[in-house]
Amino acid sequence: MTVAPEVSLADRFLRACRGAPVDATPVWFMRQAGRSLPEYRRIRERASLLEITRDPALCAEVTLQPVSRLGVDAAILFADITSPLPGIGLPLEMVEGVGPVIDPPVRTRADVAALRPFRPEEAVAPLLDAIRVIRRVSPVPLIGFAGAPFTLASYVVEGRSSRDAHRLRTWMHMDPDGFGLLLAHLTDVTVAYLRAQVEAGVQAVQLFDSWIGTIGPWDYARFVAPHMRRLFEELSGLGVPTIHFGTGTAGLLGAMAAAGGDVLGVDWRIGLAEAARKVPGRPMQGNLDPVVLLGPWEQVEAQARWVLDQARLAEVPGHVFNLGHGVLPQTDPEQLRRLVDLVHQETSRERGR
């Protein structure tokens, strides 16, 4: 396959996800829509996070803010990992300084049995409408997303964001069958949620397993991988690329990649070259440490070049440049904009050589 010079911007991200040649390395940032942007903070003065996700026009506006300001190659639907949970009967509140709070949380098998099936058109209709609005106007592909079952389970069981998912991990060991029932249900939720997003128009999906780094490969293989395999099997018929991302996963990458995902999302705690050694031949997304953006531009530049070098060194078949985790709220958007330009310039020049 040769690179057509007229490869459109819209293709760059989706082509890289498939490992196809591109005119320049595509770039987007996890949590690119959010508190780092002044235009987002202005909206938040009059609307809460939940209100934004329940208003299609506002959600579309927020989703597209970083596309115009930063020049990124993809938009990601503005929603929260916990957005589908009210739809299965879990009361959700956003608490300032804490994040999503689920009260009462799921603690017993009886609680699991009481969870409702997920019906997207009832549970998240405004988000699906937002997807349709965004698709009509967005110049770049739209990424849908969902929390992976273990990560969803950590919110559902802990009741809020927790440092080490201790309660969930204890449940996993003490009552593996009950834990399995919970993960099976959350897998069904995630499949239904992502299928509805794809039907509404998203062109790629990312699975966020943000809390998976709290367990080791042995537990992953026994308790989580079977659900992840089923998840990716069910998603494979949807015809859109899947990105499988987690944090703290340097030791889990092989097992995660084996479970599925067209693209492996990598956090900053490992070099892409080493990640590619563990998982050869797979497109990779990542992995600049978000804190680097809080330092001087010279360091951003040096570290970004290093990430690009790692991808080149590893001969990663498709590289989607991203941070290793979400944009920090105190990040100066100007740094992000310069970073997008840098990645594009560096990689288009090198392809011209």
Added chain:
Amino acid sequence: LISAPPVLTGAERLLRACRREPVDTTPVWFMRQAGGSLPRYLALRERYSVLEIAKTPELCAEVTAGAVEALEVDGAVLFADIMLPLEAMGVEMELTAEGPVIAHPIRSASDIPRLRPIDAAADLPFVLDAIRLVRVALDGRAAVIGLCGGPFTLAAYLIEGAPSRDQLRTRTLMHAAPEVWAALLERLTVMTEAYVRAQAEAGADVIQVFDSWAGALGPRDYARFVAPFARRVLEAVPGVPTIHFAASSSGILEPFAGAGGTVVGIDHHQSLLDAWERLGWDRAVQGNLDPAVVLAPWSVVEQEAQALLAAVGGRDGHIFNLGHAAPRDADPGLLRDLVAFVHEEGRAPRESGR
């Protein structure tokens, strides 16, 4: 194939493994083996706090040596928190169930002068006396393992002020205020050099450097911001083998091992053999049974320990351990069985000189 040496003492076994010399069987100990659910420790805890035990040489020695008696391990890791020397530097803290909480975290350059230099003999005599007592009590049955926090982990405790998930504040300070970072690590390194030297002089056979959280960094940042300091700590005790440990170190293994350590401690988030291959076979390694395994039934423990030993294949230079601290609720009887199993399985036939 070199014939197995005659039966060694626990101390000899562990020290020979550090140097990759042939051993009669695989040496084994567990991080956080002293304390946990050992009956003698639980009995002491009814009368004393954790800090009272750590700061009373007789009690500390009893708990430290008691683990060797209860579990038959080859190493006696000192019952001491890595935060103890920070207290000696003037840091006010409270040990909570969640971990240490610092009263006034380090956040700017003006906070650094508050950290005063230590005189180990005067400020931490209980640690050094405990080492002396353990040495006498064990008489070679197990190697005495001294310990300290690694530079990143100590700095992270001081900056975060409380246990944190991904050390975000620490990593932010490192990038946004590199001069503050360097000044802080300089002080911590000078302190740690003195602390481990004093432990070695008191009779520690081995020093383990717990840089437990260093895996929060990527390889480039570890090499730039931490490795130069870690190297000084690891070189502070020439002649005494060092074990350099971090959890979740798979992503930084090369620069981490590059900083030093006679032995590299491998956590359970990676394959021991894969890590060993990356380090080179001329380096001793320690690890790496998943601590969650010791909470499972014995049949599972046996199967997983067997698989790990089979992978190692009797290579010289392996110290059996968990990939991180033993769970506090681990059954001491099961741990003892695991030690016996490792000693039995590790016995024969060993392949040396690879």
